[in-house]
Amino acid sequence: MLAITAFLIWPALLQGKEVNEVKCSRICRNPKFLNPHPPLVIISLDGYSRSYLSRRLQPTFDRIAECGVMAERVFPSFPTLTYPNHVTIATGLHPGHHGIVANTLYDLNVSSQKENLGKSILDGFYTKEPIWSLYQRQTKRKAATVSWIGSYHNSSYYMQPDYMVPFTEGIHPNEKLDQALKWLKLDDDKRPGLIMVYITEPDHMGHLCMGEKEKELNDAIVLVEKALKNFLAKLKAQNILECVNIVILSDHGMAEIKNNMVLENLFSLKGVIVSPGVNTLIFRGNSTVTHEEIMSALTCNGTDRVRVFTKATVPVRFHYSESRRIGDYIIVGQRDTNIYSTAKEVNLKKKGAHGFDYLQPEMHTIMFARGPSFKEKVVLPPYLTVEYMNLWTKLLHLPPHENDGEPDFMDLALVGSGKKAGSHRRSSIGKCGMTSNTPSLNTTCGKCTTKDKEQFIAWVKCPTAGASAAVSVAADVRNLCYMEGCNDMAVIDASINNVLAHEYNLIIPWKPNFIRGVNLLKQKRITIKVANVG
Numbered sequence: 001m002l003a004i005t006a007f008l009i010w011p012a013l014l015q016g017k018e019v020n021e022v023k024c025s026r027i028c029r030n031p032k033f034l035n036p037h038p039p040l041v042i043i044s045l046d047g048y049s050r051s052y053l054s055r056r057l058q059p060t061f062d063r064i065a066e067c068g069v070m071a072e073r074v075f076p077s078f079p080t081l082t083y084p085n086h087v088t089i090a091t092g093l094h095p096g097h098h099g100i101v102a103n104t105l106y107d108l109n110v111s112s113q114k115e116n117l118g119k120s121i122l123d124g125f126y127t128k129e130p131i132w133s134l135y136q137r138q139t140k141r142k143a144a145t146v147s148w149i150g151s152y153h154n155s156s157y158y159m160q161p162d163y164m165v166p167f168t169e170g171i172h173p174n175e176k177l178d179q180a181l182k183w184l185k186l187d188d189d190k191r192p193g194l195i196m197v198y199i200t201e202p203d204h205m206g207h208l209c210m211g212e213k214e215k216e217l218n219d220a221i222v223l224v225e226k227a228l229k230n231f232l233a234k235l236k237a238q239n240i241l242e243c244v245n246i247v248i249l250s251d252h253g254m255a256e257i258k259n260n261m262v263l264e265n266l267f268s269l270k271g272v273i274v275s276p277g278v279n280t281l282i283f284r285g286n287s288t289v290t291h292e293e294i295m296s297a298l299t300c301n302g303t304d305r306v307r308v309f310t311k312a313t314v315p316v317r318f319h320y321s322e323s324r325r326i327g328d329y330i331i332v333g334q335r336d337t338n339i340y341s342t343a344k345e346v347n348l349k350k351k352g353a354h355g356f357d358y359l360q361p362e363m364h365t366i367m368f369a370r371g372p373s374f375k376e377k378v379v380l381p382p383y384l385t386v387e388y389m390n391l392w393t394k395l396l397h398l399p400p401h402e403n404d405g406e407p408d409f410m411d412l413a414l415v416g417s418g419k420k421a422g423s424h425r426r427s428s429i430g431k432c433g434m435t436s437n438t439p440s441l442n443t444t445c446g447k448c449t450t451k452d453k454e455q456f457i458a459w460v461k462c463p464t465a466g467a468s469a470a471v472s473v474a475a476d477v478r479n480l481c482y483m484e485g486c487n488d489m490a491v492i493d494a495s496i497n498n499v500l501a502h503e504y505n506l507i508i509p510w511k512p513n514f515i516r517g518v519n520l521l522k523q524k525r526i527t528i529k530v531a532n533v534g
Helices: 008-012 050-055 057-066 082-090 131-139 173-184 203-209 212-236 293-301 386-393 407-414 448-459
Strands: 040-045 068-069 145-146 163-165 195-199 245-249 259-262 272-275 278-282 304-309 329-333 335-338 367-371 379-380 428-431 467-471 480-482 487-493 498-503 508-511 514-522 524-532
Touching: 008 245, 040 082, 057 068, 057 212, 057 245, 057 367, 082 131, 082 386, 131 145, 131 386, 145 173, 163 173, 173 195, 173 212, 203 212, 203 245, 272 367, 278 304, 293 304, 293 329, 329 335, 329 367, 335 487, 386 407
Parallel strands: 040 195, 040 245, 068 379, 145 163, 145 195, 259 335, 428 480
Antiparallel strands: 068 367, 245 367, 272 278, 278 329, 304 329, 428 467, 467 524, 480 487, 487 498, 498 514, 508 514, 514 524
């Protein structure tokens, strides 16, 4: 269970002779790099599953963790896809809030047809300001990107980077990181204060090899490891390794695919617009197919291969109901199921996929960071990718910028903050008694399996001992109680039996016996925590 294993992975990760020989220096021998702030280099490794750490192929991560910060795990925002999460990393907004809700979008305000974002550079899809534009606009300093999603097309909504290498298939990670090094070696007035680098591996090989060609997948992991080791060695040779803040992260994990579902075998697709994949969006459009036909065909017959939601029934924690680009129906594959529109689209060579619920362990990913602004030997509690924007603004000395993350969460990683996990005041509230008036959280059509319930409850309960209770630090708790559902949690005012707050952010463990989450009370945020009271 997650709450039991939290914080136990780091000591195991750091075992090994090479790590024991590490000596961490914090002395920057090029002080000019620290003014007005150390340069920030963000490196994204697409599809780097947290589970890959158990393969013990990443000594560079070990060394970074010894001298800096790592996350116990990172949860992608929903859906756990490349384009949505890279925009989330750059904006701090959930995909349902920034509009890149899938890798393929259907929005008649932008295009008359469905658009694959890997091929489309239409301006209207990307409308929220990313960190590089915010940095340029507020500081008048330079920013640079290599293949970063959202940066290599002309935008009327935000500024493009001063230096930019567009995405091109087949560029070796060494080449991308060498470009970052070249920018760091520029004169003070030309050197970018922010550099963002996107690397396609190990995602590419994960899709092709997961569960079968493990050697090839391991080779991709080692390829990335060697590139990072080489990059850090070159920084050290230039005497700037201790002068640069470096964050290595990923957008999502990877799961093995064992089942394929074909929608045309279940109901007529005539007139229906489908954005297929593990997370499939269906727009009824001009189709004559009825709501009842779709729901019955997909999940009302009791299948446990997918779950289907409408915007009204999608779990609140997905933050996936506001954008017009979200379909009339959201179909989420369960654990090992991919979804296709037609039989001829089925790709049997695709062994791995992502897009699942972020609670699924295979979707969890990584973060490692080091540099003059980071503490040493710190393990951050698990968090969602929306938290990154506040880290970027702090590292770049920018004023707070509105986003979906917690303003102070990343202080846990930073020198000088003095903040430690688990220091919040707690007030207990109890579990709701079930009455005929108690609202149901299982309103969606579809089979919620025992494993689904156990997986979710693991996030709202401490599984070690005793009963659990929800607690609030920012509201009068006397009349509040909580209840659990298959994919959601609600906090209820027992005096009037109204649902006050559904889970707003992710419930995440601060330590093995303490869990917390941020919730939405109508238009006002309150903080809800779940803690063991046994």
